[in-house]
Amino acid sequence: MQEHILQFIYLVASVTFMIGLKMLSKPDTARKGNLIAAVGMGLAIFGTIFLYKGSNGEHLGNLIWIFAALIIGTGIGVYMAKSVQMTAMPQMVSFFNGMGGACAALISIIEFSHLEQSGMEVHGQHLLIILAGLVIGSISFSGSIIAYGKLEGKIGDYNLPLQQVFNLGLLGAVLVMSGLMIAGQISGLSLFYSILGLSVLYGLIFVFPIGGADMPVVISLLNSFTGVAAACGGFLYDNYVMLIGGILVGSAGTILTVTMCQAMNRSLLNVLVGNFGGGGTSSGGAAKSGGGIVRELGASDAAILLKYAKKVVIVPGYGLAVAQAQHACHELETNLEDGGVDVKYAIHPVAGRMPGHMNVLLAESNVSYNKLVEMEDINPEFASTDVVLVVGANDVVNPAAKTDPASPIYGMPILDVENAANIIIMKRSMKAGYAGIDNELFYNPKAHMLFGDAKDTLTKLVSEVKAL
Amino acid sequence: MFEFISNHIQMIYLVILMIFVGIELISHVPSVLHTPLMSGANAIHGVVIIGAIIVMGQAEGTLSLILGFIAVILGTLNVVGGFVVTDRMLEMFKKKK
Numbered sequence: 001m002q003e004h005i006l007q008f009i010y011l012v013a014s015v016t017f018m019i020g021l022k023m024l025s026k027p028d029t030a031r032k033g034n035l036i037a038a039v040g041m042g043l044a045i046f047g048t049i050f051l052y053k054g055s056n057g058e059h060l061g062n063l064i065w066i067f068a069a070l071i072i073g074t075g076i077g078v079y080m081a082k083s084v085q086m087t088a089m090p091q092m093v094s095f096f097n098g099m100g101g102a103c104a105a106l107i108s109i110i111e112f113s114h115l116e117q118s119g120m121e122v123h124g125q126h127l128l129i130i131l132a133g134l135v136i137g138s139i140s141f142s143g144s145i146i147a148y149g150k151l152e153g154k155i156g157d158y159n160l161p162l163q164q165v166f167n168l169g170l171l172g173a174v175l176v177m178s179g180l181m182i183a184g185q186i187s188g189l190s191l192f193y194s195i196l197g198l199s200v201l202y203g204l205i206f207v208f209p210i211g212g213a214d215m216p217v218v219i220s221l222l223n224s225f226t227g228v229a230a231a232c233g234g235f236l237y238d239n240y241v242m243l244i245g246g247i248l249v250g251s252a253g254t255i256l257t258v259t260m261c262q263a264m265n266r267s268l269l270n271v272l273v274g275n276f277g278g279g280g281t282s283s284g285g286a287a288k289s290g291g292g293i294v295r296e297l298g299a300s301d302a303a304i305l306l307k308y309a310k311k312v313v314i315v316p317g318y319g320l321a322v323a324q325a326q327h328a329c330h331e332l333e334t335n336l337e338d339g340g341v342d343v344k345y346a347i348h349p350v351a352g353r354m355p356g357h358m359n360v361l362l363a364e365s366n367v368s369y370n371k372l373v374e375m376e377d378i379n380p381e382f383a384s385t386d387v388v389l390v391v392g393a394n395d396v397v398n399p400a401a402k403t404d405p406a407s408p409i410y411g412m413p414i415l416d417v418e419n420a421a422n423i424i425i426m427k428r429s430m431k432a433g434y435a436g437i438d439n440e441l442f443y444n445p446k447a448h449m450l451f452g453d454a455k456d457t458l459t460k461l462v463s464e465v466k467a468l
Numbered sequence: 469m470f471e472f473i474s475n476h477i478q479m480i481y482l483v484i485l486m487i488f489v490g491i492e493l494i495s496h497v498p499s500v501l502h503t504p505l506m507s508g509a510n511a512i513h514g515v516v517i518i519g520a521i522i523v524m525g526q527a528e529g530t531l532s533l534i535l536g537f538i539a540v541i542l543g544t545l546n547v548v549g550g551f552v553v554t555d556r557m558l559e560m561f562k563k564k565k
Contacts, residue, residue, distance in 0.1 A: 025505060042551065060525025061526070066525060069540035072541050073543070073545045074548045077545045077548035080545075081550075096549040098511055099545040100542070104516045106542070110527065113532065151535050204510055233518070239519070240482065246513055246515065251486065251489075252509050253492065253506070307476050395480055432524035
């Protein structure tokens with residue numbers, strides 16, 4: 001009877017995952033959808049603990065340990081999720097994703113040593129699932145941790161010579177070793193651990209050379225990897241809820257990854273093996289550096305320009321996130337609005353470090369939802385805009401994407417800010433953006449640079465606007 | 469290969485169906501919701517914790533017990549952290565209505 005109840009619980013949980021994901025894709029229902037999926041997950045977890053029966057009909061043991069681990073994990077998880085800054089959200093997701101991958105790999109490790117010890121002959125099919133979980137889970141783990149480190153700014157971009165050849169060789173070695181092991185040609189614990197080690201290494205060097213601007217795509221891809229690793233667990237235990245949850249995330253994550261690549265007008269392959277943002281072998285691109293005069297502007301002049309404009313469009317970028325300038329930005333917006341200026345935000349699909357990153361960030365400082373305008377809708381409006389204020393964005397407003405076929409970002413849709421009457425660019429320095437290329441926009445006669453930390457400068461602008 | 473498929477035929481059908489369901493569920497998402505959606509999906513693959521609980525509940529040796537213990541902690545981190553972070557993101561979307 002208990003097993004039947006458990007199967008029913010798994011069924012309910014699977015449905016909540018699907019409904020939850022569906023609701024997550026609409027702004028009005030998103031939060032409820034998340035909650036529904038969470039409730040389903042809770043049911044599945046506690047159902048498993050109390051109702052699961054092994055092949056000999058015995059209940060699960062070690063309950064004290066299981067609960068201890070659950071409590072520790074919950075404590076750390078809630079603490080981390082609650083205390084993380086909104087700006088650090090992408091790396092937090094990456095970190096949690098890595099934990100899921102590690103969990104999947106650990107399950108495979110334990111299952112394998114369990115089978116080895118019991119002296120049972122490890123069946124080919126069984127081994128296939130165990131190895132798949134191990135390889136995918138550990139790649140997802142080490143890759144996510146590198147992505148986390150990169151977004152935290154703790155790890156730079158590294159490019160080994162012959163990187164691609166080395167990567168492919170490593171992946172080939174993992175696959176060949178796994179294949180031989182499944183075919184029963186070779187066996188043993190040490191071989192198993194070699195596969196583990198090589199997979200972890202592959203995850204590391206797979207993410208190492210990819211530039212910071214491409215991290216969202218990598219995180220999304222690794223997210224779907226972990227989904228597939230979880231689904232391997234579903235095969236291992238004939239567990240439908242693990243299978244459904246895992247595959248759902250695997251396929252949804254893949255689509256999300258492709259959508260993100262499309263927003264940048266690049267293929268997934270290009271992101272993974274391309275040199276965009278990686279530096280190293282970057283071709284052409286940097287051609288037109290130092291071409292022209294840069295006009296600098298003081299905060300008070302900028303304030304006058306903004307205050308007496310009819311229509312202002314703010315273009316937020318990663319610089320805004322790093323400087324934690326979203327509140328100052330909102331303050332400037334309300335001050336200008338009070339003075340009768342029409343203020344909007346232009347949101348590029350890949351502004352920041354994740355799609356929707358800017359929306360989350362600006363929503364945190366109470367910027368109204370309908371002030372955030374997506375690229376296709378705002379682009380025709382630039383012609384009637386008096387002032388564009390670019391806050392810490394660079395590549396998403398680089399005209400080279402439209403004009404220079406040699407540029408690595410050629411073809412990426414950008415915000416047509418050069419159509420506006422005036423452009424104010426807030427930046428810390430003349431340094432290039434993540435794509436590592438010069439921006440012609442800075443030399444545009446209509447453009448003025450306002451150097452400094454985004455938060456400080458915005459705060460200065462607010463007081464200047466108030467003083468006028 | 470064929471043996472594997474025929475032994476798991478129901479699950480294979482399910483895998484294929486779920487691939488389509490996943491694609492269908494995600495394909496009409498406004499880009500505003502990409503980050504929360506990725507985070508929510510991230511929490512859902514935390515379902516891998518169920519495998520960790522099963523392994524832990526059947527563990528005998530000290531080593532498996534320790535590894536299983538770690539696995540359950542990591543899985544819980546994935547699930548709890550994932551859902552809480554997603555909720556925090558979405559909370560902000562609601563506030564300014």
